[in-house]
Amino acid sequence: MAKNFTSREEDYSAWYNELVAKADLAEHSAVRGCMVIKPYGYAIWEKMQAQLDKMFKETGHENAYFPLLVPKSLFEAEEKNAEGFAKECAVVTHYRLKTDPNDKTKLIVDPDAKLEEELIIRPTSEAIIWNTYKGWIESYRDLPLLINQWANVMRWEMRTRLFLRTAEFLWQEGHTAHATKDEAIAESEQMINIYSEFAQNFMAMPVIMGKKSDSERFAGADNTLTIEALMQDGKALQAGTSHFLGQNFAKAFDVQFTNKEGKKDFVWATSWGVSTRLIGGLIMTHSDDDGLVLPPNLAPIQVVIVPIHKGEEQLDQISEKVKGIKSLLEAKGISVKFDNRDTYKPGYKFAEWEFKGVPVRIAMGPRDLENGTVEIARRDTKEKTSHNIEGVADIIEALLTDIQDNLYNKALNYRNEHITEANSWDEFKELLETKTGFISAHWDGTEETEEKIKQETKATIRCIPLDAKEEAGICVFSGNPSTKRVLFAKAY
Amino acid sequence: MAKNFTSREEDYSAWYNELVAKADLAEHSAVRGCMVIKPYGYAIWEKMQAQLDKMFKETGHENAYFPLLVPKSLFEAEEKNAEGFAKECAVVTHYRLKTDPNDKTKLIVDPDAKLEEELIIRPTSEAIIWNTYKGWIESYRDLPLLINQWANVMRWEMRTRLFLRTAEFLWQEGHTAHATKDEAIAESEQMINIYSEFAQNFMAMPVIMGKKSDSERFAGADNTLTIEALMQDGKALQAGTSHFLGQNFAKAFDVQFTNKEGKKDFVWATSWGVSTRLIGGLIMTHSDDDGLVLPPNLAPIQVVIVPIHKGEEQLDQISEKVKGIKSLLEAKGISVKFDNRDTYKPGYKFAEWEFKGVPVRIAMGPRDLENGTVEIARRDTKEKTSHNIEGVADIIEALLTDIQDNLYNKALNYRNEHITEANSWDEFKELLETKTGFISAHWDGTEETEEKIKQETKATIRCIPLDAKEEAGICVFSGNPSTKRVLFAKAY
Numbered sequence: 014m015a016k017n018f019t020s021r022e023e024d025y026s027a028w029y030n031e032l033v034a035k036a037d038l039a040e041h042s043a044v045r046g047c048m049v050i051k052p053y054g055y056a057i058w059e060k061m062q063a064q065l066d067k068m069f070k071e072t073g074h075e076n077a078y079f080p081l082l083v084p085k086s087l088f089e090a091e092e093k094n095a096e097g098f099a100k101e102c103a104v105v106t107h108y109r110l111k112t113d114p115n116d117k118t119k120l121i122v123d124p125d126a127k128l129e130e131e132l133i134i135r136p137t138s139e140a141i142i143w144n145t146y147k148g149w150i151e152s153y154r155d156l157p158l159l160i161n162q163w164a165n166v167m168r169w170e171m172r173t174r175l176f177l178r179t180a181e182f183l184w185q186e187g188h189t190a191h192a193t194k195d196e197a198i199a200e201s202e203q204m205i206n207i208y209s210e211f212a213q214n215f216m217a218m219p220v221i222m223g224k225k226s227d228s229e230r231f232a233g234a235d236n237t238l239t240i241e242a243l244m245q246d247g248k249a250l251q252a253g254t255s256h257f258l259g260q261n262f263a264k265a266f267d268v269q270f271t272n273k274e275g276k277k278d279f280v281w282a283t284s285w286g287v288s289t290r291l292i293g294g295l296i297m298t299h300s301d302d303d304g305l306v307l308p309p310n311l312a313p314i315q316v317v318i319v320p321i322h323k324g325e326e327q328l329d330q331i332s333e334k335v336k337g338i339k340s341l342l343e344a345k346g347i348s349v350k351f352d353n354r355d356t357y358k359p360g361y362k363f364a365e366w367e368f369k370g371v372p373v374r375i376a377m378g379p380r381d382l383e384n385g386t387v388e389i390a391r392r393d394t395k396e397k398t399s400h401n402i403e404g405v406a407d408i409i410e411a412l413l414t415d416i417q418d419n420l421y422n423k424a425l426n427y428r429n430e431h432i433t434e435a436n437s438w439d440e441f442k443e444l445l446e447t448k449t450g451f452i453s454a455h456w457d458g459t460e461e462t463e464e465k466i467k468q469e470t471k472a473t474i475r476c477i478p479l480d481a482k483e484e485a486g487i488c489v490f491s492g493n494p495s496t497k498r499v500l501f502a503k504a505y
Numbered sequence: 506m507a508k509n510f511t512s513r514e515e516d517y518s519a520w521y522n523e524l525v526a527k528a529d530l531a532e533h534s535a536v537r538g539c540m541v542i543k544p545y546g547y548a549i550w551e552k553m554q555a556q557l558d559k560m561f562k563e564t565g566h567e568n569a570y571f572p573l574l575v576p577k578s579l580f581e582a583e584e585k586n587a588e589g590f591a592k593e594c595a596v597v598t599h600y601r602l603k604t605d606p607n608d609k610t611k612l613i614v615d616p617d618a619k620l621e622e623e624l625i626i627r628p629t630s631e632a633i634i635w636n637t638y639k640g641w642i643e644s645y646r647d648l649p650l651l652i653n654q655w656a657n658v659m660r661w662e663m664r665t666r667l668f669l670r671t672a673e674f675l676w677q678e679g680h681t682a683h684a685t686k687d688e689a690i691a692e693s694e695q696m697i698n699i700y701s702e703f704a705q706n707f708m709a710m711p712v713i714m715g716k717k718s719d720s721e722r723f724a725g726a727d728n729t730l731t732i733e734a735l736m737q738d739g740k741a742l743q744a745g746t747s748h749f750l751g752q753n754f755a756k757a758f759d760v761q762f763t764n765k766e767g768k769k770d771f772v773w774a775t776s777w778g779v780s781t782r783l784i785g786g787l788i789m790t791h792s793d794d795d796g797l798v799l800p801p802n803l804a805p806i807q808v809v810i811v812p813i814h815k816g817e818e819q820l821d822q823i824s825e826k827v828k829g830i831k832s833l834l835e836a837k838g839i840s841v842k843f844d845n846r847d848t849y850k851p852g853y854k855f856a857e858w859e860f861k862g863v864p865v866r867i868a869m870g871p872r873d874l875e876n877g878t879v880e881i882a883r884r885d886t887k888e889k890t891s892h893n894i895e896g897v898a899d900i901i902e903a904l905l906t907d908i909q910d911n912l913y914n915k916a917l918n919y920r921n922e923h924i925t926e927a928n929s930w931d932e933f934k935e936l937l938e939t940k941t942g943f944i945s946a947h948w949d950g951t952e953e954t955e956e957k958i959k960q961e962t963k964a965t966i967r968c969i970p971l972d973a974k975e976e977a978g979i980c981v982f983s984g985n986p987s988t989k990r991v992l993f994a995k996a997y
Contacts, residue, residue, distance in 0.1 A: 042572045042637065043579055044624060049637050052567035052652060059568065075544035076551065080534045081573075081626075081657055081673050082595070085602070087535055089612050099602040103574070104614050105626070106598045108661040110577070110591040120581050122596050122623055131614055132536060134573075134597070134626075145534065145541050154848050160544060165573055165657065169600040181573050356646050 020302045025246040030175070032296060036305045036369050039175045039292075046173040046180030050289065053369065054176075056313035057292055058183065062163065064215050064311075065185060065287065068207050074159040074187060079141050081165075082132040087140045091265035094139055097232020101169040103134040103180075134167040139233060139258070139284060142188045143266040150190060150280060152271045157200070158190040176293035177250075177505050184288035190280045192272060194259075197281035198236075201257040204285040205238040208253035216291065217308035217421035218242050218298045219428045220252055221451075221500065223476025228460050231284075235259035241475045241500070243428045244297040247449025249475045249502035252294050255285035293505070298424050299393075305370030306392055308420050309413040314350045316342060316409060317366045321359045321378035328353065331377050334402060338375070338387070341406035347413065367392060372416050373409060393419055434498070441489050441501070445470055451502045455495035457488035466490050472501045512794045517738040522667070524788060528797045528861050531667045531784075538665040538672030542781065545861065546668075548805035549784055550675065554655065556707050556802075557677065557779065560699050566651040566679060571633050573657075574624040579632045583757040586631055589724020593661040595626040595672075626659040631725060631750070631776060634680045635758040642682060642772055644763045649692070650682040668785035669742075669997050676780035682772045684764060686751075689773035690728075693749040696777040697730040700745035708783065709800035709913035710734050710790045711920045712744055713943070713992065715968025720952050723776075727751035733967045733992070735920045736789040739941025741967045741994035744786050747777035785997070790916050791885075797862030798884055800912050801905040806842045808834060808901060809858045813851045813870035820845070823869050826894065830867070830879070833898035839905065859884060864908050865901060885911055926990070933981050933993070937962050943994050947987035949980035958982050964993045 018035065019027040033039055038054030041047075050058065066076070082105060089095050109126030113119035135141065142160075149155060167181045187204060191197040205222055212220045220240035230237040234256035242250045263269070263279040270280055299306040309315050318339065320331040332353065339349045350371075352362050359376070366374055376388040387405060390397045393416050400408055431450025435441040444452050456462060456474065467473050477499045486495045510527065511519040525531055530546030533539075542550065558568070574597060581587050601618030605611035627633065634652075641647060659673045679696060683689040697714055704712045712732035722729040726748035734742045755761070755771040762772055791798040801807050810831065812823040824845065831841045842863075844854050851868070858866055868880040879897060882889045885908050892900055923942025927933040936944050948954060948966065959965050969991045978987045 040637075040640070043576055043633065044572045044574045047572035047574060049572065050570040052569045055569045056567070058570075075548070077544045077547045078542040078550075078675065080536045080539035080541065081659065082536045082539060084535055085612060088602075089610070092610065095612060099604075099612050102600065102602050103597045103624070104599040104602065105595045106614065107596040108594065110580075110594050110596065110625070112591075118581070118584065120577060120587060120591050122598065132595070133602070141535065145532075148532070167573065183570065 018302070018304070021245060028302075029293075029297065032300060032305060033175045038296075038305075041175070044180075046170055048175050048179050048181070050183075053313065054292060057295070057307070057311055058289055060311045060313060061215070061291060062185075065207075065211055066163075068211060069161050069185075069187065072159075072203060072207065074161045074189075077160050077162060078164070079138050079145060079162060081135055083135055083138075083141045085131045085133060087144050088133050090140060090144075091233050091262055093261070094137075094233030098136040098168070102136060103167050103169055105132040105134065135164070136166055136168045137284075137286075138162065138164070138166075138186055139188065139262055140266075143262040143268060143282070146188075146190055146280070147266050147268045150268055150270050153192050153273050156190055156192045156270060156280065157196060159187075159200075160189065161185055161187045174293070174505075176289055176296070178290070182289045184286050186286040187284060189283045190263075190268070191282070192270065192278075192280070194281050197259075197283050198257050201236070201238055201255045201283040201285065204283070205240060205253070205255040208240050208255065208285075208287060211287075212240055212242065212252055212291075213421065215308070215310045216295050216298070217310070217417055217424060218252070218294060219421065219425040221476060221478055223478040223481075223500065225254075225476060226460075226463055226474045226499070228463055229474060231256045233258060233261055234284075235261065238479075239476050241451075241502075242294055242298065243431055243450060243502070244294070244505065245427070246297070247431060247503075249451065249500075249504040250290075250294045250297070251475070251504065252291060253285070253287040256283060258282035258284060299420050300370065304368030306420070307370035307372060309372045309417045312370065312372050313348065314366075314369075314371050315347050315413060316349045316373045316375060317362075317371045318349065318351045318375045318377065319359055319362045319366070320351075320353060321376055323379070327379060327382070330382055334377060334382070338402065338405055342409060345406060345410050347409065373412055375405075375409075391416055393423075432500070435489055436486075438489055442470060445472055445503065449503070451475065451500045453498045453500055454489040455486035455497070456499045457491045457493035457495055459491075459493075462488060462491050462493075466501070470503075472503050475500045475502050475504060510794070510796070513737060520794075521785075521789065524792060524796060525667045530788075530797075533667070536672075538662055540667050540671050540673070542675075545805065546784060549787070549799070549803055550781055552803045552805060553707070553783060554677075557699075557703055558655075560703060561653050561677075561679065564651075564695060564699065566653045566681075569652050569654060570656070571630050571637060571654060573627055575627055575630075575633045577623045577625060579636050580625050582632060582636075583725050583754055585753070586629075586725030590628040590660070594628060595659050595661055597624040597626065627656070628658055628660045629776075629778075630654065630656070630658075630678055631680065631754055632758075635754040635760060635774070638680075638682055638772070639758050639760045642760055642762050645684050645765055648682055648684045648762060648772065649688060651679075651692075652681065653677055653679045666785070666997075668781055668788070670782070674781050676778050678776060678778040681775045682755075682760070683774070684762065684770075684772070686773050689751075689775050690749050693728070693730055693747045693775040693777065696775070697732060697745070697747040700732050700747065700777075700779060703779075704732055704734065704744055705913065707800070707802045708787050708790070709802070709909055709916060710744070710786060711913065711917040713968060713970055715970040715973075715992065717746075717968060718952075718955055718966045718991070720955055721966060723748045725750060725753055726776075727753065730971075731968050733943075733994075734786055734790065735923055735942060735994070736786070736997065737919070738789070739923060739995070741943065741992075741996040742782075742786045742789070743967070743996065744783060745777070745779040748775060750774035750776060791912050792862065796860030798912070799862035799864060801864045801909045804862065804864050805840065806858075806861075806863050807839050807905060808841045808865045808867060809854075809863045810841065810843045810867045810869065811851055811854045811858070812843075812845060813868055815871070819871060819874070822874055826869065826874070830894065830897055834901060837898060837902050839901065865904055867897075867901075883908055885915075924992070927981055930981055934962060937964055937995065941995070943967065943992045945990045945992055946981040947978035947989070948991045949983045949985035949987055951983070951985075954980060954983050954985075958993070962995075964995050967992045967994050967996060
C-alpha cells in the first residue's frame with residue numbers, strides 16, 4: 014500500500030492528505046469543509062474520548078448537553094466573543110422547505126417559514142451555556158459548577174484540512190463557574206495540565222505549556238493557556254487551550270451569586286477544549302513514509318495476527334494456536350484482531366496493517382506451527398523477531414509499553430532539537446527558513462511587534478512558556494528591552 | 506421535595522413536566538423546542554449509550570461520523586424521504602454575520618455571505634450517508650457495511666415536550682449496506698431485537714415488537730419494525746424503529762456493487778435508531794408521585810449513603826464505616842455516592858435522592874454505629890430494613906437485582922392488563938375512553954380505515970405485532986374481512 018504514496022520529504026502536505034485517505038481515517042464530504050470521519054479514524058477518537066472523559070470525571074466534572082443553535086441576540090451579548098466568531102458563523106434563517114412550484118421533484122426554502130430571529134450554529138457554547146447557568150446559580154452552594162460537553166461545533170473556515178481545520182469538528186468543551194478568581198484560575202491551570210498529561214502519556218506527543226499573547230487569546234477570555242506541539246515538518250500545532258474567562262460572561266449574562274457573607278458577586282469562569290484536531294497532531298507526530306504510526310495507548314487495534322497458510326487444514330491449525338494467544342492478550346486488556354479474511358493474501362494484509370499503524374503484528378506460518386513459534390514485528394522500528402509461543406503474551410505486553418515510550422522519546426528528541434534560540438533578526442529569519450521548529454527569542458511584549466513579525470515571516474508567538482525564566486534581553490525585532498523569551502513558530 | 510408536586514392522577518402531563526424539572530433531568534432552552542440536558546439526565550443517557558454501543562459492537566457494527574449539514578440537492582434525491590422531512594427542516598442560508606451599521610453593538614446577517622445552495626441540518630442522515638457510501642462500495646468484498654453514528658439531529662416540531670419530542674435531540678442511527686435482500690431484512694430484524702432486549706433488560710420496560718402500517722412507515726423505507734411501550738397513563742410510546750430500506754437509497758444515490766459472479770446490482774439497506782426519547786419512556790414507565798424511579802441497570806447512582814450525625818466526631822466515625830461499605834460495593838461494580846455535604850440536613854437529602862430515583866439508600870446514624878448496623882431503603886417499594894454491616898454488600902447486590910426485576914414485572918403486569926380486545930366499534934371507543942392502553946382489534950388493512958379511526962378517536966395503529974396469530978375476523982370499523990388483529994392506541 015505504500016506504493017503511490019508521496020514521501021514526507023517530497024511534499025509533507027500531500028503526504029498528510031494521502032495518509033488520511035489511504036489509512037481510511039477521514040474524507041471530505043459533499044458539504045464544503047465538512048469531513049466524514051471513517052470508522053478507523055473514529056475509533057481513534059473514541060479512544061481519546063474515553064481517556065479524556067475519565068480524566069475529567071476523576072477531577073469532578075460532569076457531562077451535560079446544550080443546544081446546537083444559539084439565538085443571535087444571545088450570541089451578541091459578550092461583545093469580544095461575538096466579534097471573534099461572527100465572521101465564520103453558519104446561520105439558520107428558515108425552518109421549512111416546500112415543493113418547488115416550477116419543478117415538483119425539487120424543494121425550495123419556504124419564504125413563509127422565516128425565523129423571527131436568526132439562529133447561529135454554535136462555534137463554541139459560552140453564550141448559550143452562560144445564559145443557562147443564570148438559572149442554575151443562586152448561592153455559593155451551587156458553586157463550583159464543573160460541566161463538560163461532547164459536541165459538534167461549526168466555524169466557517171475558508172481553508173480546510175482534514176482533522177486540522179474543518180468547518181464542522183467534534184470536540185469537548187468544559188465550562189466551569191466558580192465563587193472566586195483564584196479558584197477559576199486554578200481550574201484553568203488544572204485543565205491545561207490534564208491536556209498536557211493526556212498528550213504526553215497517551216498521544217506520546219510532547220507539548221509545551223504556555224500562555225497566549227494578547228492577540229492570540231480566545232475572544233472573551235482574560236487569559237488563555239495552551240499546549241503547543243511540534244510536527245515533523247517543523248510547524249507548531251496548538252493542541253488544546255484552557256481559558257480563564259474572568260467575570261466577562263457572568264457580566265454579559267448577569268450571572269451573580271450570593272456568597273457566604275450574603276453579598277452578591279459575579280461568578281468567575283473558565284472554558285477549555287480539545288478537538289478532533291488532535292488526530293491530525295497524532296498523525297503528524299509519529300507517522301512515516303510507510304503510513305500511519307499509532308502509539309499503543311490510542312491504537313484501536315494494538316495487535317494484528319496474520320496467518321500464512323496453504324489450504325483450510327493449515328488455517329485451522331493456525332487458528333487453533335491463535336485462539337490461545339488472542340485470549341491471553343485480551344485477558345491483559347490488549348485489543349487484538351485476527352485477520353483471517355480469505356479474500357486477501359498475507360502480503361496485502363501486512364501492507365494494509367502497516368499502513369494503518371497497528372503497533373504490533375504477529376505472523377504465523379507453517380514453519381512456526383512446526384517450531385511452536387511466531388514472528389513478531391513492531392511498527393515503529395520495523396524490527397522483526399521470532400519467539401516461542403509460550404510467554405508471548407508477556408513479551409507483547411512489554412513490547413507495547415516499549416513502543417509507547419520509544420515514540421514519545423523520539424518525538425521529544427525531535428522537539429528538543431528544534432527549539433533554537435535566536436538573538437538577532439537575521440538569525441531569526443534564517444532559522445525559520447533553514448531549521449524551522451520553535452524559535453526562542455526575546456520579544457518586547459507589544460502587539461505591534463508581534464504583528465510585524467507575523468507579516469514578515471508568517472511566524473506567530475505560539476506561547477510564553479509557563480517555565481520561561483526571567484532573563485534580561487532585547488527584542489529580536491524592535492531592539493526594545495525584554496524580560497523573557499517566548500516561542501515563535503509557523504503553525505497549523 | 507415531593508411537596509408542590511402534582512400527582513399523576515391529578516394531571517399526568519403536569520406531573521411529567523414537574524418531575525423532569527425537579528429531578529434535574531432537563532429544561533427548555535432559549536431556543537424554541539431545544540432542550541438542555543442537565544448532568545443528571547445526561548448521566549442516564551451515558552448509561553444507555555454505553556450499553557447500546559456495546560450491543561452494537563458485539564454484533565459487528567462500527568461507529569463513524571457524518572456531516573451535520575446536508576446540501577438541499579442531496580436531501581431531495583430520495584423523494585419520499587425528502588417529502589417526509591421537508592416540512593420540519595432547519596435551513597442554513599448564510600455563513601457570516603457582520604456588525605449592524607445602525608448599531609455597532611448588534612450583529613446582522615451579512616447579505617454578501619449567502620450560500621449558493623442551502624444546507625439542511627440533518628433530520629436523519631440517510632441522504633448524506635448514502636451519498637458517501639457510493640464512494641465506499643464497489644464489490645461484494647466491501648459488504649456488508651455495518652455503521653452506526655451517535656449524533657444530534659433536528660426536526661422543527663411544533664409541539665415539543667422534554668425528551669419525548671424536541672426540535673433537537675440526541676440519537677444513534679445505524680446505516681447498513683448489504684449484498685442481498687435477505688441479509689438486509691435479517692439485519693433490520695436483528696436490530697429491533699437488540700432494542701427490545703435493551704428496553705426489557707436495562708430499562709425494565711416491556712415492549713411489543715411489530716411492523717408499522719404503510720402510513721406509519723418511515724419515509725423512504727419498504728418496511729418499518731418498531732418497539733412499542735405502554736406508559737402509565739395508557740398511552741403508547743414508539744421507543745425505537747428499524748427500517749428495511751430496500752434498494753430505495755441505493756437507487757437514489759446510484760450505489761451499485763459487483764457481486765461474486767461479476768454482475769452489478771444495487772445495494773440493499775437498513776437504518777435503525779433510538780434517541781433521548783427513551784429517557785421520557787423510562788420516566789413514564791416507573792416513576793411515581795414521589796418522583797423519579799430508576800431501574801438499577803441505568804441509574805447513574807445505584808446506592809446513596811446518607812450519614813445521620815451530630816457533630817464532626819460522629820461524622821468521622823460514620824465516614825470510617827462507610828468507606829469500608831463503599832469500597833466493597835464498588836468492587837462489585839456498583840456505583841455509590843456518599844452524601845456527606847454539610848450544607849444540607851439528612852431529611853433534605855432523603856427527599857432529594859428519593860426524588861431523583863436512586864434505587865437504594867443506606868442510612869447510618871448513632872444507633873447504627875453502636876449496633877454495627879445500617880438502614881437500607883429501597884426506592885421502588887419504599888421498604889426499609891435494618892442489617893448488620895457484615896455481609897451488607899451481598900445484600901445490596903441481590904437487592905439491586907430484585908429491584909430491577911420488580912420494576913420490570915410491575916410494568917409488564919400493567920402492560921398486559923392494558924391490552925384489551927375490542928370486537929365492535931362501540932367497544933373500541935369505550936375502551937379508549939375508560940380503560941385506555943392497547944386495543945387489539947381487527948383491521949381491514951386499508952389506509953382509509955386507519956385514517957378515519959385516527960380522525961374519530963386520535964388512536965393510531967401502533968403496530969402489527971410480529972407474533973400476531975392468523976385469525977379470521979371482521980374489521981372493527983368497516984366490517985370488512987381481516988386476518989389479524991393489530992394494536993391501536995393513543996400515542997406520544
